Amino acid sequence: MSNMCKRKNYTAWCQECATSYFKKNFTKWTSGNRKIDETQTNSKILEDFIEWIPYEQLEDIKKVSYGGFGTIYSAYWTQGPLYMDLIGFKRVGRIHVALKSGISSEHLEELQMHIKCCTKLNSYSYNAHGKNGSSPIIRCYGLTKCHKSKNDKEYMLVIQFAENSDLRKYLSKNFYQMRWLEDKMSILANIANGLKIIHNEGLTHLDLHCGNILIDNDRSCVSDFGLSRPFDHKDSTTCKQIFGVVPFIAPEIFENKLFSPKSDVYSFGIIMWIFTSGILPFHNRKYNEELATEIYYGARPQIIHGTPPCFVDLMQRCWDPKPEKRPTSSEIYDTICSWYYLKNYKEFRAFDKILLSQNKQDIENQVVQSTPNSSRRNNSYHSCIIDNSYHSCRIDLRRISTFSRVQDSDQVNLEIP
Template sequence: MDSHISKVKALYKGHSASETSNKESENGICQECGNLNGFGDDWSTWCTPCNSKHFIDEFPSWASGNNNVDELIRKTQINTSHYESTFEWIPYEQFTDIKFISKGGFGQVFKATWSNGPILYWDREKKRWFRWPRVPVALKVLFNSQNISSDFLSEITSHLKLYRSSNTCSEIVRCHGISQNPESKEYIMVLEYCARGDLGKYLAENFDDLTWSKCLDHLLDIARGLNTIHSEGLMHRDIHSGNLLIDVSYAAIGDLGLCRPANSSVSKKDVYGVMPYMAPELLRGKPFTQASDIYSFGIIMWELSSGHRPFPNIPHNFNLALKICDGFRPEIVEGTPECYKELMQKCWHENPIKRPNIANIVREIEKWLNDILEGDDVWSKADSSRNTIKKLPKIKIHSEAVYKSRLLPTVNNELFVKRSIVTHEVIIKRSRESCNELSCNHSQASCDEFRISNNNY
């Protein structure tokens, strides 16, 4: 599994040893305070008390223009425990070679080169941060964020602790900091750049070359990332293939806490996301839980098995929401291994309580990958079936199939009950017709009662 450290080594392996000899500390001991470092590896060591002081000393040298943004950055910097969790205000003029990538429901994404680059360690001799220069980054420009809400920033704050909890969490897209477009005044999240784009784009371009082993590698990365999120008591709330990113050799989860309007507080009743990935309880207006993320993960499993986005040829409207609440799911692809199918169906089970937790999912996928290494022919046979699937014609995407996060309609419980009553009435009518045709000897009341009690609506 690659990490940000290995990527740094790959990008900057040309630097000489002398350039990295002035680290703030050596051999696990901070040379400024004499205490043990909280973190260390071949490329950096980190003393949180000393580096917190360095950050504090630099507070007067920058300002975002928004007190809430400044407070978010300062609090994060004071608690930084290793270089991969650094978070800072990044002046817009440090970005060059800016190129448009895509547009989503709440922002648009650009690729850029960050001229200064991220912090690696404190250089004691030069009394400044040593950085890796000219790093490629993704810039997520947040629509209508000129008056960014404190509620939105609080959501970002809760997710930033993920980087503090894991030294090399490569399955979560790193957030380097915040910037601002000087013309539009819209705020920008500066994110790790993943070279192969989002999962939907990646599958469209590479599905024909993917084996089950490679798909399971990506699925395991996503599961591990989600496990990191859930182990911190957090939820993603908007897992779909547009928020899962592929770098050269691994997959990572992105857009944590960013899938909602940046300029307003959001009602707990509002549901934002991509409808085909949203759990039925959410579409009924129920609270979000970690089990809701598991449902979305199940849909991602289907996407990796089919090479298609879910429900591409129908409108993503209120009728689809009703059908999902009724149990409508993507059709399982022929040749999918039975163990994979069973786990996928458990993940998208209508009852959240019956969905597996992410830690067990991680263990199951690890077992499958081990089975492949040991030559289990279940997966080699599945690869043969997969070759047949690859020859099928591509599905045309409906003009009303929306794969961007947005405010979704919810199924009113009262409406759902009324719809169920109408369904019962249709069943009763049909049962009466059947009784008449068969000259049934039972009373009409008992026949109606039997039909209703034996139809689970």
Template sequence: FQLKNCSKLINMIEWVPYEKFDDVMYKSKGGFSTIYTATWISGWITNWDEHDRKFLRSGSQYVVLKALNDSSDPNDGFFKEDYMLILSIALDGDLNDYLKSNSKITWLDRYTLLYDVASAIEVIHNSNMIHKDLHPGNILLDGKAWLLCDLGFCGPANKGQAFGIMPYVAPEVLTGGGYTTASDIYSIGIIMWIITSRCHPFSDRDYDNILATDIFFGLRPTIISGTPDNYEKLMKECWDANPSHRPNISVLCKFFISKKNEIMNGKYSFPELNTTPNLLSKTSKIIDSNNINEAILRKKKTIETDEIEALLEYNNP
């Protein structure tokens, strides 16, 4: 049935028994999934042999197995067991790995990375979708190309909850405002900062309600000395507190590709940054917007009390 109704083999869903994999090894666990690597003995379907009436396969492939937490559905008889997604592997790791292992990152490297990421986000936004969980762990290097992963595996349905690594989540999302294309733009602004600093934002602090409250009231990462003015300006526009003031993704794509081309043509030169990586492992988590809003309300009351006390002190010296 699937073969007759699929114009492309890539559109087929294949159920692969666990015994078809060798050397299954645990790698990491995130907010909604657990990651393993394995060798898929027969590999992907590549074609259909009409004469022998069988699928042709790629042969042994090194793959990622992604187990979605709580993926089994006891209310649906079709899914009676936990299952995993079989994914291609990016052998060069993620953006965290890249920033840790490369001591000299040039502006050409940065603009190449940013253009690849922005181009992928542009495709997503033009399809009326939102990534929702953009951070260094979801930006993968495969050869010379940067790729995005985890589209569609994030964003809990419950209102009053967000999902992600806190400093990469837009303030309006932290407070329960919901995801938009503008919230992806905010995340790109933070990515722009991390590739100049080579560390996570606010890495010396707990990612808690206090930090979320400070972000709501305007806290942003400190600009790295030597950052070009036009880069800094665009970065700050991306993390503007007002979503409507942020640029759209096409503006970012045009800026990144123009700067990349200028560097390649020898028309743009800027001193390279000298930074030391500080990238401890961070994973996406559920963020309770209700608790954050309560913390914000408490801080607002504190600010109002301080302002009243200052006014009384001024009027009664």
């Protein structure tokens, strides 16, 4: 029973108490946008709650990085998340958070979709006292707006801060000390579990790559749901341009086909390959429409010597050109867990020895030798067509079709590993 309204309540959240609380304090917290405010007053359960956070409650704000859709900042939220017990509302207290800019109120439908995805997934990263659990989904605390910003229509997401940065940086630092079962399978199982949760909620991620996998105290979390959509969202079939990091985009997307959970599975297969190599796929190529065309025609990263056969089999199934032949995220998670719980113990132990005997140059040589000479690009693996950085960018599907016609007429033979 809630001591505030004296009504029976079997959860850690009372909607009537919450609505009353927010209305009494409306002038202190309102976002100035009715639709955004309603995400708080309409929350039926604790996990649905996306809070409006006054910018004045954020301090020690420092720029960390930038992505294809905005800038990431480190900050401290002085109040911390709200939660409710039988006595009333309480705050967790000062916590470390990340701020993500680039969310505009001019595209309110997109903003509402983003919030909806966050509220669906927050239940997996929330406990009764407002603290982070062991979820494979990064937690979204709420929204804020920087009053100092030149664009007064731009909002910022306030999300869980990952202490160990993203997967790309983590692997760059730790790859040659990682063992198959204890390290790699643990991280991959968590990513697969996060993907399974997203798909079970009727969503697709649409932008899964190493930069959107965050490592928090050696635990991987799926993040950045800015592009996430329900399976049947109308935008999936009408867009002439797509966003993403080219090697992680499923080939059917380049044909302007419907996004599906199997598109995310393809991206997961590419992430698996990075765990075998320690470097980015097609790392000596520009991430542009030309590479997208080659991927559409079947180009995949070279299989690295010293990769366990069972791992190769699952990875290749994930990046199969036909979506219907790819496994589901649930199947991937179950398979990796079976490896993790020693089903293939001896096999992975044997390949640990092979991996430890290799160095970075050995692996890079394998990848370079598998790349067609005619299309090599030195030192350009950070490139994309917008800003020459390893982040999601815009791909024009019309240019891909132009490349396709050229390749068809010239009968270019791609060297596909």
